[in-house]
Amino acid sequence: MTPERLRPEVVLSPAGVRAIDARLERAGLLDLAMEEAGRAAADAIQLFFPVGQVLLLAGSGANGGDALVAARHLHALGRAVTVLALPSQHPLTRLNRRRLKAVGVEVGRLSAAPLHRALRASQGVVDGLLGTGFRPPLRPALQELVRLVNASGQPVIALDLPTGLDAGSAAVTGEPVQASVTVTFSGMKPALLYGPAAHHAGQVQLVDLRLPPSWALAEALATRPAAAEVARLLPVRFADAHKGTAGHVWVIGGHPGTVGAAALAGWAALRSGAGLVTVHSEAPVPLVTPELMIRQHVSLLEALRDTAPASRPQALCVGMGLGPQAEDTARLVLAWQRPTVLDADALQPSLAGAGHAQCIWTPHPGEAARLLGTDTTDVTRDPIQAARALQERLGGVVILKGGPSTIAAPDGIRVSRGGHPGMASAGMGDTLSGVLAALLGQGLSAGEAALAGTALHARAGELAGQQHGYGLSATDVIEQLGRAWQSLVLADNTAPTPKGRHNSIEGNVTK
Ligand SMILES: NC(=O)C1=CN([C@@H]2O[C@H](COP(=O)(O)OP(=O)(O)OC[C@H]3O[C@@H](n4cnc5c(N)ncnc54)[C@H](OP(=O)(O)O)[C@@H]3O)[C@@H](O)[C@H]2O)[C@@H](O)CC1
Numbered sequence: 001m002t003p004e005r006l007r008p009e010v011v012l013s014p015a016g017v018r019a020i021d022a023r024l025e026r027a028g029l030l031d032l033a034m035e036e037a038g039r040a041a042a043d044a045i046q047l048f049f050p051v052g053q054v055l056l057l058a059g060s061g062a063n064g065g066d067a068l069v070a071a072r073h074l075h076a077l078g079r080a081v082t083v084l085a086l087p088s089q090h091p092l093t094r095l096n097r098r099r100l101k102a103v104g105v106e107v108g109r110l111s112a113a114p115l116h117r118a119l120r121a122s123q124g125v126v127d128g129l130l131g132t133g134f135r136p137p138l139r140p141a142l143q144e145l146v147r148l149v150n151a152s153g154q155p156v157i158a159l160d161l162p163t164g165l166d167a168g169s170a171a172v173t174g175e176p177v178q179a180s181v182t183v184t185f186s187g188m189k190p191a192l193l194y195g196p197a198a199h200h201a202g203q204v205q206l207v208d209l210r211l212p213p214s215w216a217l218a219e220a221l222a223t224r225p226a227a228a229e230v231a232r233l234l235p236v237r238f239a240d241a242h243k244g245t246a247g248h249v250w251v252i253g254g255h256p257g258t259v260g261a262a263a264l265a266g267w268a269a270l271r272s273g274a275g276l277v278t279v280h281s282e283a284p285v286p287l288v289t290p291e292l293m294i295r296q297h298v299s300l301l302e303a304l305r306d307t308a309p310a311s312r313p314q315a316l317c318v319g320m321g322l323g324p325q326a327e328d329t330a331r332l333v334l335a336w337q338r339p340t341v342l343d344a345d346a347l348q349p350s351l352a353g354a355g356h357a358q359c360i361w362t363p364h365p366g367e368a369a370r371l372l373g374t375d376t377t378d379v380t381r382d383p384i385q386a387a388r389a390l391q392e393r394l395g396g397v398v399i400l401k402g403g404p405s406t407i408a409a410p411d412g413i414r415v416s417r418g419g420h421p422g423m424a425s426a427g428m429g430d431t432l433s434g435v436l437a438a439l440l441g442q443g444l445s446a447g448e449a450a451l452a453g454t455a456l457h458a459r460a461g462e463l464a465g466q467q468h469g470y471g472l473s474a475t476d477v478i479e480q481l482g483r484a485w486q487s488l489v490l491a492d493n494t495a496p497t498p499k500g501r502h503n504s505i506e507g508n509v510t511k
């Protein structure tokens with residue numbers, strides 16, 4: 001069994017939640033799961049709304065049942081609650097309504113007028129109107145209630161997900177509830193991970209309903225690695241390491257006007273532990289740091305064609321600012337069958353089929369749309385599906401970049417959260433390419449490098465964001481890569497110490 005610290009967080013679609021509910025029902029456990037969800041919701045309400053009258057809104061399905069259970073627990077804790085509910089045919093929701101009445105809490109009928117009055121008398125609202133059973137668009141009667149809640153300006157805790165969000169989609173239709181906190185059950189939902197839908201969720205707290213972990217894993221659309229899993233992927237270096245054992249990375253990029261892209265990738269590779277980094281370009285690449293080796297060629301393609309197999313590097317990244325010759329260049333180096341990161345201008349639909357298992361393709365949503373022959377909005381509406389489609393088309397591993405990034409590999413989809421909104425600035429993708437190539441050069445597989453590299457890049461962005469806020473530049477992130485590495489490794493403080501790890505961080509610099 002996977003130890004708790006290595007257990008990934010799952011991402012569930014509405015169909016996945018229904019499948020889990022069906023298993024719970026067959027096992028006679030659905031009532032207990034609703035009780036657990038409502039109790040956890042009450043704990044979160046106590047934490048976020050510690051004082052004042054709480055207004056709980058219960059819809060007609062199981063989401064409403066969760067709110068009724070939460071109301072009972074809050075009442076037992078001595079909190080003043082007002083409960084307004086829609087009529088329900090759901091057996092457990094009806095049962096929990098009877099239980100609530102049995103402990104002395106009245107349940108009012110939910111409509112616009114009583115909601116308006118109750119909102120004036122309360123200090124916080126619990127949204128248990130609709131969860132994963134919602135099918136857009138929101139019907140007008142419920143839309144009116146949602147508008148009243150939003151217009152009240154009261155803080156809202158949403159149960160499972162804000163009413164009006166389609167759990168499986170990042171898109172928004174109509175006006176969903178604007179929550180300040182969402183307590184979600186069993187697993188994350190795409191709508192809580194990806195904007196614009198996620199902008200309505202506020203702070204998200206995931207509650208484990210204490211089901212057998214394999215049930216949620218069997219239904220997972222994607223998983224999010226635990227911090228300890230990422231920590232264990234980062235290379236461990238023995239004290240006698242030297243530059244020849246830390247991998248030689250080639251960066252192939254740069255074109256007049258965009259040479260900085262190649263320089264950033266090279267610098268990021270050095271700061272991610274590459275032993276040697278050479279930048280190959282036809283343009284004069286700035287020597288951003290003297291440790292970088294720069295090779296300027298009259299003809300990049302000819303120079304690469306003449307490279308003997310023995311002098312090819314352990315890993316490459318190709319495409320950053322490379323311009324029109326990116327496609328031919330990428331095709332040529334892909335034939336070398338070396339671990340390769342493809343970015344920016346090398347992300348061409350015509351390269352589908354030219355890749356191999358040790359490739360990492362790193363499109364942002366605009367590049368992903370070009371590769372798939374679709375619109376950017378199709379990609380951002382369902383990034384998990386888009387990443388899967390790209391991986392099937394291109395092979396290897398695909399990182400669909402963003403906040404969060406979605407990693408598609410032949411063995412499944414992973415979601416890499418973290419990072420900082422200040423990372424929405426030029427050169428951040430070039431930096432990621434350098435990080436990934438350095439990890440490939442140190443012996444990680446494409447899947448491992450994608451997972452560890454996106455986490456390292458995101459952590460460095462968080463650290464740099466603490467200093468620079470939204471005015472973050474790619475060089476700020478590169479400078480934090482060393483600290484980020486350390487902080488990720490420390491996240492796995494319970495790991496058995498591999499030989500050499502004890503001094504691998506402090507003594508990480510090759511002599
Ligand atoms: N394993 C877990 O994670 C567990 C999850 N649990 C909880 O179960 C929740 C899912 O419950 P659910 O399936 O009963 O659906 P739910 O969200 O309450 O909505 C159903 C109602 O919505 C209505 N409706 C639909 N579309 C609409 C529209 N456009 N506009 C207006 N109304 C619309 C629809 O009406 P109908 O179409 O039937 O007329 C129906 O009455 C989940 O989110 C979590 O909170 C826990 O209790 C236990 C373990």
Ligand SMILES: Nc1ncnc2c1ncn2[C@@H]1O[C@H](COP(=O)(O)OP(=O)(O)O)[C@@H](O)[C@H]1O
Nearest residue numbers: 401402403419420421423424426427428429430
């Ligand atoms: N809001 C954000 N939160 C977290 N990471 C972000 C955010 N915005 C951008 N990033 C990260 O920054 C990088 C941007 O890549 P890209 O758009 O290719 O930049 P460029 O082409 O300028 O180098 C990606 O790795 C992405 O995940």
